[in-house]
Amino acid sequence: MAPQSPRADKRTLIINAAVAVFAEKGFLLAPVSDIANRAGVADGTIYRYFKNKEDLLLSIFEQKMDELLVGLGEALARIDDPIEKVRRFALFHFQQVRDHRDAAEVLQVELRLSTKFLKEYRPIKLWAYLGVFGQIVREGQSLGIFRGDIDPFIGMWAFFGALDELAMQWVLSRKQDRFPLELAAEQVAGIFIRGMLVHQDPSPEEAP
Amino acid sequence: MAPQSPRADKRTLIINAAVAVFAEKGFLLAPVSDIANRAGVADGTIYRYFKNKEDLLLSIFEQKMDELLVGLGEALARIDDPIEKVRRFALFHFQQVRDHRDAAEVLQVELRLSTKFLKEYRPIKLWAYLGVFGQIVREGQSLGIFRGDIDPFIGMWAFFGALDELAMQWVLSRKQDRFPLELAAEQVAGIFIRGMLVHQDPSPEEAP
Amino acid sequence: MAPQSPRADKRTLIINAAVAVFAEKGFLLAPVSDIANRAGVADGTIYRYFKNKEDLLLSIFEQKMDELLVGLGEALARIDDPIEKVRRFALFHFQQVRDHRDAAEVLQVELRLSTKFLKEYRPIKLWAYLGVFGQIVREGQSLGIFRGDIDPFIGMWAFFGALDELAMQWVLSRKQDRFPLELAAEQVAGIFIRGMLVHQDPSPEEAP
Amino acid sequence: MAPQSPRADKRTLIINAAVAVFAEKGFLLAPVSDIANRAGVADGTIYRYFKNKEDLLLSIFEQKMDELLVGLGEALARIDDPIEKVRRFALFHFQQVRDHRDAAEVLQVELRLSTKFLKEYRPIKLWAYLGVFGQIVREGQSLGIFRGDIDPFIGMWAFFGALDELAMQWVLSRKQDRFPLELAAEQVAGIFIRGMLVHQDPSPEEAP
DNA sequence: AATGAATGAGAGTTCATTCAT
DNA sequence: GATGAATGAACTCTCATTCAT
Numbered sequence: 006m007a008p009q010s011p012r013a014d015k016r017t018l019i020i021n022a023a024v025a026v027f028a029e030k031g032f033l034l035a036p037v038s039d040i041a042n043r044a045g046v047a048d049g050t051i052y053r054y055f056k057n058k059e060d061l062l063l064s065i066f067e068q069k070m071d072e073l074l075v076g077l078g079e080a081l082a083r084i085d086d087p088i089e090k091v092r093r094f095a096l097f098h099f100q101q102v103r104d105h106r107d108a109a110e111v112l113q114v115e116l117r118l119s120t121k122f123l124k125e126y127r128p129i130k131l132w133a134y135l136g137v138f139g140q141i142v143r144e145g146q147s148l149g150i151f152r153g154d155i156d157p158f159i160g161m162w163a164f165f166g167a168l169d170e171l172a173m174q175w176v177l178s179r180k181q182d183r184f185p186l187e188l189a190a191e192q193v194a195g196i197f198i199r200g201m202l203v204h205q206d207p208s209p210e211e212a213p
Numbered sequence: 214m215a216p217q218s219p220r221a222d223k224r225t226l227i228i229n230a231a232v233a234v235f236a237e238k239g240f241l242l243a244p245v246s247d248i249a250n251r252a253g254v255a256d257g258t259i260y261r262y263f264k265n266k267e268d269l270l271l272s273i274f275e276q277k278m279d280e281l282l283v284g285l286g287e288a289l290a291r292i293d294d295p296i297e298k299v300r301r302f303a304l305f306h307f308q309q310v311r312d313h314r315d316a317a318e319v320l321q322v323e324l325r326l327s328t329k330f331l332k333e334y335r336p337i338k339l340w341a342y343l344g345v346f347g348q349i350v351r352e353g354q355s356l357g358i359f360r361g362d363i364d365p366f367i368g369m370w371a372f373f374g375a376l377d378e379l380a381m382q383w384v385l386s387r388k389q390d391r392f393p394l395e396l397a398a399e400q401v402a403g404i405f406i407r408g409m410l411v412h413q414d415p416s417p418e419e420a421p
Numbered sequence: 422m423a424p425q426s427p428r429a430d431k432r433t434l435i436i437n438a439a440v441a442v443f444a445e446k447g448f449l450l451a452p453v454s455d456i457a458n459r460a461g462v463a464d465g466t467i468y469r470y471f472k473n474k475e476d477l478l479l480s481i482f483e484q485k486m487d488e489l490l491v492g493l494g495e496a497l498a499r500i501d502d503p504i505e506k507v508r509r510f511a512l513f514h515f516q517q518v519r520d521h522r523d524a525a526e527v528l529q530v531e532l533r534l535s536t537k538f539l540k541e542y543r544p545i546k547l548w549a550y551l552g553v554f555g556q557i558v559r560e561g562q563s564l565g566i567f568r569g570d571i572d573p574f575i576g577m578w579a580f581f582g583a584l585d586e587l588a589m590q591w592v593l594s595r596k597q598d599r600f601p602l603e604l605a606a607e608q609v610a611g612i613f614i615r616g617m618l619v620h621q622d623p624s625p626e627e628a629p
Numbered sequence: 630m631a632p633q634s635p636r637a638d639k640r641t642l643i644i645n646a647a648v649a650v651f652a653e654k655g656f657l658l659a660p661v662s663d664i665a666n667r668a669g670v671a672d673g674t675i676y677r678y679f680k681n682k683e684d685l686l687l688s689i690f691e692q693k694m695d696e697l698l699v700g701l702g703e704a705l706a707r708i709d710d711p712i713e714k715v716r717r718f719a720l721f722h723f724q725q726v727r728d729h730r731d732a733a734e735v736l737q738v739e740l741r742l743s744t745k746f747l748k749e750y751r752p753i754k755l756w757a758y759l760g761v762f763g764q765i766v767r768e769g770q771s772l773g774i775f776r777g778d779i780d781p782f783i784g785m786w787a788f789f790g791a792l793d794e795l796a797m798q799w800v801l802s803r804k805q806d807r808f809p810l811e812l813a814a815e816q817v818a819g820i821f822i823r824g825m826l827v828h829q830d831p832s833p834e835e836a837p
Numbered sequence: 838a839a840t841g842a843a844t845g846a847g848a849g850t851t852c853a854t855t856c857a858t
Numbered sequence: 859g860a861t862g863a864a865t866g867a868a869c870t871c872t873c874a875t876t877c878a879t
Contacts, residue, residue, distance in 0.1 A: 031330050033241040037870065047844045052871065114325060117381070118239065159392065159400045162382050163375035170374025171367065173325070184367065192367045200408030245853060255861045257855075266853065447742060449657040453849060463865045468850065530741060533797070534655065575795065575808065575816045582794025583787035589741070590786050600783065608783045616824030661874060671840045673876075682874065
């Protein structure tokens, strides 16, 4: 097997291999030696770059969430309308899932589990990601677009849950059964936007 | 309490113990002997009632989902208004989470793992549970209350994802940090109902 | 291999195997699987009887020291003369070394090491064994036989060190090079007895 | 301090580091990389100066025993009286232990292990050290001071064992529990000297 | 000479499952 | 039916040693 990227350093090699193996078998069922094999290094080498298996998982969280946050920032850059931001958020999320399936699987499944068995770990980066949605809600509320009785905290978890669950279903379904992710993005965004709007009546003020 | 039938007793004993242990440690990290201890039976006895550890987990799903489905049926009985049904669904779901925390944790966290790694298993009962929401959407659409462009399939997963994620956050958060579940139910139901309504104009017709 | 004793239970089987293996390779260099093999049990079985490898070593200490203490008690029973007691102590010690070579090796080498790397462990039983010598010294001092300026604490460690070192040399030397243990016992006892006596002049009180 | 020769420097650096690390963790539990770290060299460098970890330990023995032998020679220089020599020997030994604790620990504890498990190695230097005591005994016997029935071989091991055991107890005990080493030296020397003397009274009869 | 990243064999330990009682 | 002692494969992780630079 040729190296995955010409200049991939060992650490990246291992992270990529771990993402693939964790996605396939799950963290707890994935032997470290599988990761080593896939990365083309010896078992012991992994421990030069990561304290232990758990640290490897956490490093993946950190790195992938960093990338996700950067991507989200770009996707929302120069968008002012909170409504449009919600749409872009949903679309961005599903695009990530499609383009980085393995990473998405690991983040979705293992990050969730990890809050249970990695007692120490607080997924701060995840909160930052979600917090973007919470912030959009608050902006919309200040602008009088979204209803003031929406709790941004509950709203952001509900939104994320909806995205995450659909992403999971998409990931888990067989290729031929898959719904178009753009449709899912549109539907979820549509429901949440309309669900949060102050009102949608025919009176002439909705559009400026 | 009079023992029902000795067999039913042991089986129930084991299931209840397993729910508690799986909730605490997670399926993969829970030793079968812990379950046996807690159930007050020998390790080997578990294998008289369940083929193996995995079968025990699946049996929990089946049984708990059965109970859930019955409960949901009762919660929605004699309600005709789809809007009210959505409200009751959300409320029922959160009540279950609060009243059966361990079972909820196992269903939420471990079921998610299982659908990924226990390749054989199809969580039909879960689909039935969700399908109720899908059916409500379709009813609302036939009645002209919900917009026809809502995809019931996507809608039901989004709704479930929102409920599930909030339930997870509630379950995982420390007692003092918990938001009121009734509020969460009201918020999620509110967003989805308004999000799916044909229109919500100010005229006094909200209830027919 | 037939079981070492017709009714040896598993625990005894494992202890005996461990004594042999530890004596041969030393605690740290002895794989648990070697012990299991020699005991004729599976590796895992050892962990039903002992918490871990260290606990196994400690259990050997406790058991063998118990046996040693009982034996020493018997060897000194009904002896009143402190001088004779010292002789019997030395002889008893060397007899034990000869008759239980493996156990002696483990006690000598590993017990000593253990004070270094088993931070928790205090070899109380060893102190009890030595304490017998200290007590003999004190008796002799009360009777006016041994000099009052002998420090029983220092004396007992010196005596034990002398016995232990000679035992070690005997154990380590090849068969043909071995000195007679009875001679060693007599010599060490002789040196310590004369070394502690108040005086050995010709006045009529030395022999009764 | 001016660097002597660069090579000698590194070798000494490594030996000193190894003494400290072996004393702290024990030979088998001490990672070579710990020694390298403490010496301020790379792991691989150690293998330029020593064949392997075992060779490093053995080199420490050789070097420290050489120093010990030189020191012992000086301590006994110009002393003629065998009795006084025994006293000086004991005192010298304990002074070394106090002044070179780490080295003493390694010599005492690890040397003991090594004679057992490093089958090849014969601690010739240790024999030379002890042999000095054996020689003192023989001198005393020729001079008619020490009893002829003392076996110098057994005597020297007994003497060394007594010194070694007390040194070990001193080294292992906590600071506040330590007995004065000078007292120990005096006691041990006293016991052995009196224990070996032909007689200590004015009258001529003990030996026939 | 010196480095230190890489190796990979081998360690202790766990635990789902079996089966003789 | 019920037991629980026994199994042994499989796991994570360590570390002495090598060797390309």
